[in-house]
Amino acid sequence: MKAQESLEWILDLYEDQYASLHRLARMLGAGDEAVDVVRSAFLMLYRRSRRLIDPEERVEFLREQVIHDAHSRGRRPDIPDPDDGRRVGLVKALREQPAPYLEILVVSHALGLFGPELARVMRLSVRASNHRLEGALAALQQAVADDDRMPDQIDAVSQELATALRSSQRLIKVPQPEAIEDELRTRRTSRNLGAVRAQLVVVGSLTALAIGAVGGVALKPSTDAPVAPSAQATAPAPKATASVAIQAQLQDAPVYFVGRSDGRLYREQASLPSTANLARAGAEALFTLVPKDPDYGSLWQGKVLGVRRTGNTLVVDLTRESYQGIDPLMSEQAINQMVYTLTELLGEDDLRVRFLADGAAPPAEFSANTGYSRRGLEPMPGVWITSPTNQSQRTAGTLLVTGTSRPEVGAPVINISNRETDQVVANAIAQTTLTQDDHGWLTWTVTVTITEPGTYEVLGSPQHDADFDAPELSTFDTKLVRITRD
Numbered sequence: 001m002k003a004q005e006s007l008e009w010i011l012d013l014y015e016d017q018y019a020s021l022h023r024l025a026r027m028l029g030a031g032d033e034a035v036d037v038v039r040s041a042f043l044m045l046y047r048r049s050r051r052l053i054d055p056e057e058r059v060e061f062l063r064e065q066v067i068h069d070a071h072s073r074g075r076r077p078d079i080p081d082p083d084d085g086r087r088v089g090l091v092k093a094l095r096e097q098p099a100p101y102l103e104i105l106v107v108s109h110a111l112g113l114f115g116p117e118l119a120r121v122m123r124l125s126v127r128a129s130n131h132r133l134e135g136a137l138a139a140l141q142q143a144v145a146d147d148d149r150m151p152d153q154i155d156a157v158s159q160e161l162a163t164a165l166r167s168s169q170r171l172i173k174v175p176q177p178e179a180i181e182d183e184l185r186t187r188r189t190s191r192n193l194g195a196v197r198a199q200l201v202v203v204g205s206l207t208a209l210a211i212g213a214v215g216g217v218a219l220k221p222s223t224d225a226p227v228a229p230s231a232q233a234t235a236p237a238p239k240a241t242a243s244v245a246i247q248a249q250l251q252d253a254p255v256y257f258v259g260r261s262d263g264r265l266y267r268e269q270a271s272l273p274s275t276a277n278l279a280r281a282g283a284e285a286l287f288t289l290v291p292k293d294p295d296y297g298s299l300w301q302g303k304v305l306g307v308r309r310t311g312n313t314l315v316v317d318l319t320r321e322s323y324q325g326i327d328p329l330m331s332e333q334a335i336n337q338m339v340y341t342l343t344e345l346l347g348e349d350d351l352r353v354r355f356l357a358d359g360a361a362p363p364a365e366f367s368a369n370t371g372y373s374r375r376g377l378e379p380m381p382g383v384w385i386t387s388p389t390n391q392s393q394r395t396a397g398t399l400l401v402t403g404t405s406r407p408e409v410g411a412p413v414i415n416i417s418n419r420e421t422d423q424v425v426a427n428a429i430a431q432t433t434l435t436q437d438d439h440g441w442l443t444w445t446v447t448v449t450i451t452e453p454g455t456y457e458v459l460g461s462p463q464h465d466a467d468f469d470a471p472e473l474s475t476f477d478t479k480l481v482r483i484t485r486d
Contacts, residue, residue, distance in 0.1 A: 007184055014042055017059060018177045021066050023169045027106055028067060029075035029327070037073075039180060041065035046184055064121040067107055071260050072297040074334070075327035077106050082167035086149050090157075091164050093143040099329075100262050101136035108133055109162040110169060123294055123390065124261065125457040125478040126419070132261075250278070254344045255285045257296035258333050265336050265379040266296050267344075279314055280307040282345040286337055287322075293389040295479075299334040301325045305358070307342075313371050314342055317356040323363045331365035336379045339372050349374050349439075377440050382409045383460045385477045393482040399450050401458055403477070404441040405432070412460045414446040419455040419480065429463065453483050 018038060025034035041062045048061070076099060081088050094105060108118050119129035141157045144150040151157055252269040259266055270289055272281045286300045302322025308315050316338060326334050335353075343351045352371035355362040385403040388394060405412050411432035417424045430444035437443060450456065461476035 007181060010042065010046055010184065011181060013045075013055075013058060013062075014177065014180055017062060019174045020169075021062060022174050022177075023172045024063070024107075024110060025066050025070045026172050027077055027079050027110060027165075027169065028070035028103065029077050030070040030073055031075065031078065033073060034070070035175065035178065037066055037069045039178070040069060042180060043183065060117070060121060063111065063113075064123070067103075067121055068123065068260055068294075068297070071103065072299070073325060073327070074299045074330035076329055077102050079106065079165070080168045080171045082164045083171065084164070084167055087160060087164035087167070089147050090140075090144055090150060090160055091168060093140060093147075094161065094164075096143065097136065097139060100132060101139055103261070104129070104132050105136050105140065105161065106165065109158065110165045112162065122261065125459065125480055127457060127459055128476065128478040131476070250281075253282065253285075254341065255282070255289060256337050256340045256344075257291045257293075257298055258330075258337060259381070260295055260297050262381065263330070263333055264381040265333070265340060266293070266381070266384065267340070268292055268296070272345075277307060279309070279342050279346060280304060282341050283307050283316055283318075283338065286341060295390045299326050299330055299337060305356075312350065313352045313354050315354050315356060316342075317359055318362075320357040320362075323357060323366060326365075328363075328365050331363075333379070335366065335372050336375075339374055340379070343374055344439075377406055380406070381477060382406050383412045383462065383477050385458060385460050385479050388458070388479055388481045390479045391482070392479075393484060396451050396453060396483050396485055397449065399448050399456075399481070399483070401430075401446045401448070401460075402444070403430070403460055404437075404443050405460075405462075407436060407440065407442055409462045410442070411444060411463065413463055415457075415459045415461075416448055416450070417457050417459075418452070419457050421454070425450055425456070430460070450483050453485055456481050456483055 021038045021041065022034050025037040030037045044065055045058060045061055077095075079091055079095060082091055094102065097105065104118075104122060107122060108114055111121075113121060114133070115130070116126050118133070119126045122129055124132070137154050137158055140161070141152075141154045144157065145152075150160060250272045253272040254267050255270045255272075256265050256267050258264070268291055270285060272278075272285055275281050283304045286298050287302060287304060289298070291297060300322060302325070303319045304322075305317040305319060307317070335355075338355075339353045342353055343349050350373070352373045354368070354371035355366040357363065357366075361367055383403065383405045385401065387400070387402045399416075401414055401416070403412070411429050414426065414428055414430050415424065416426040426446065426448040428446060428448075430446045432442050432444040458479045458481060459476065460478075
């Protein structure tokens with residue numbers, strides 16, 4: 001067996017890191033799904049094993065996957081009371097913090113990660129990560145200011161929090177890890193077979209396209225009835241090709257996702273199957289599509305049973321399991337995802353959306369009799385960089401940064417700096433439209449020339465943010481973009 005194909009390294013890593021990752025997933029709200037979260041992280045690491053060779057990078061990758069998979073489950077972090085009664089009040093104050101603050105405090109202090117390491121696992125720029133962590137520590141220190149057992153200095157509170165979380169971690173029972181070797185071996189075999197199948201698909205597709213270029217291509221609904229062969233079709237069909245059904249698509253359809261770090265609503269453009277029931281295609285997109293930007297995710301998991309229109313209301317029937325994975329505290333964001341996607345897709349902002357579960361009443365959090373409607377820009381961030389997406393790649397030269405902001409935020413300041421050298425290559429007020437678009441946004445652009453390759457941080461923030469409450473409204477946005485020579 002080749003060294004690169006050996007499973008020893010990942011089995012050793014699984015044995016070494018399973019307990020700590022399981023506790024992390026539980027503390028971040030994964031609950032009983034923590035086992036699946038950790039297992040999924042290792043399977044994903046194995047798929048990328050040829051690109052991730054350094055042991056420290058592998059551990060960092062596992063932590064990042066666990067953090068964001070647990071976050072995508074839509075539940076608030078769940079931290080047990082520490083066994084030291086003196087710090088119970090501190091942990092209770094921690095649980096009451098806004099979700100973005102709570103999450104970054106748990107990750108940073110449970111893992112002992114700060115600076116660039118924390119930024120990477122949180123999928124944030126260093127500046128954004130530091131900004132959020134500083135705000136979170138200040139808010140926590142303020143929350144325990146009246147507790148005589150807690151110190152007054154933020155640094156001391158941070159040390160107390162690290163000690164409390166280590167104590168809380170020890171109280172989390174870790175089940176015996178399930179065997180993973182067989183599944184890894186299966187995936188390795190499947191990966192090798194998959195490469196062969198991919199080549200066959202390409203050959204078959206090219207052959208089909210060649211035939212289509214000669215004979216023309218017709219799109220029509222499939223039928224169960226056999227098609228009688230033409231009297232002139234005497235030659236047997238080529239064995240290397242097969243019939244290819246080409247699905248018509250609706251391009252640039254709006255699909256809304258939830259920000260992993262702030263819980264705000266973000267829109268992406270996607271291709272959806274063009275069907276007679278466009279609303280159903282939009283609803284199913286929330287269950288099946290993977291966002292282009294890793295900063296975003298969907299709260300919905302399950303299956304769409306149907307979407308029908310009754311007057312001015314869309315009735316969305318989902319399996320009851322679709323609601324079970326959504327934390328009640330995140331139900332509003334899940335509702336917004338569905339409402340904004342369907343109403344904008346159909347071009348009718350005044351439509352209402354009502355939910356069903358297996359054709360009956362849904363959970364209480366989704367059961368408004370009159371349904372739910374859009375609420376303007378309320379679920380949106382204050383400043384939003386729409387391009388480039390996080391962790392994207394561009395060639396050296398002109399970089400166009402585009403985005404939107406709320407009218408009350410106005411024209412944002414865009415700062416672009418080299419992450420390795422901290423050199424600022426741009427700091428300017430964005431060129432912003434004077435009027436709002438159809439949905440109430442101000443749109444803006446910034447153009448900058450970047451000649452040196454490297455990783456750059458794009459930060460958009462208000463000119464004056466004193467009037468904004470960061471935990472409630474995201475008033476800045478950051479993206480990392482890789483600049484290459486070609």
